[in-house]
Amino acid sequence: MNAFLAGRLTDFGHAHEFRVYFEDTDFSGVVYHARYLQFLERARSDFLRLKGIGHRGLAEGAFGEPMAFAVRHMEIDFLRPARIDDVVRVETRTLLLGGARVVLDQRIFHGELLLLEARVKVAVISPDGRPRRMPPAVAALLEPGPREE
Structure with a gap:
């Protein structure tokens, strides 16, 4: 796998850059609010992938029984807009x-x-679709990193 395509692991977790294309924006050249969800999803998926927790492997039972991750709740604060041609980092x-x-x-x-x-x-x-316990091997890979204050 080309790790460049998946961002990079960091001391705190993961960082991934994306360029804003015309298709990401509304009529004014500002990123459409729903497109941010796609940037976030791609970064979460690549974070897991680089940690060794691929979605396909989860579904096939790589950590015991088949499982998946599903977003249960999300809180978002839109603070400033990104614009066409910007490079953003998630x-x-x-x-x-x-x-x-x-x-x-x-x-x-x-x-x-x-x-x-x-x-x-x-x-x-x-x-x-039923809740299940996280396998210890998955939890170990997702342990929180250092926090910034």
């Missing part, structure tokens, strides 16, 4: 690990300018 951090969930902090930056903050609660589910 940073993902594990905040909390529970028996059947993980809480992630995601932020989107343009340079050092904070554009968006999101807190994402992700549930661990079985193939039929």
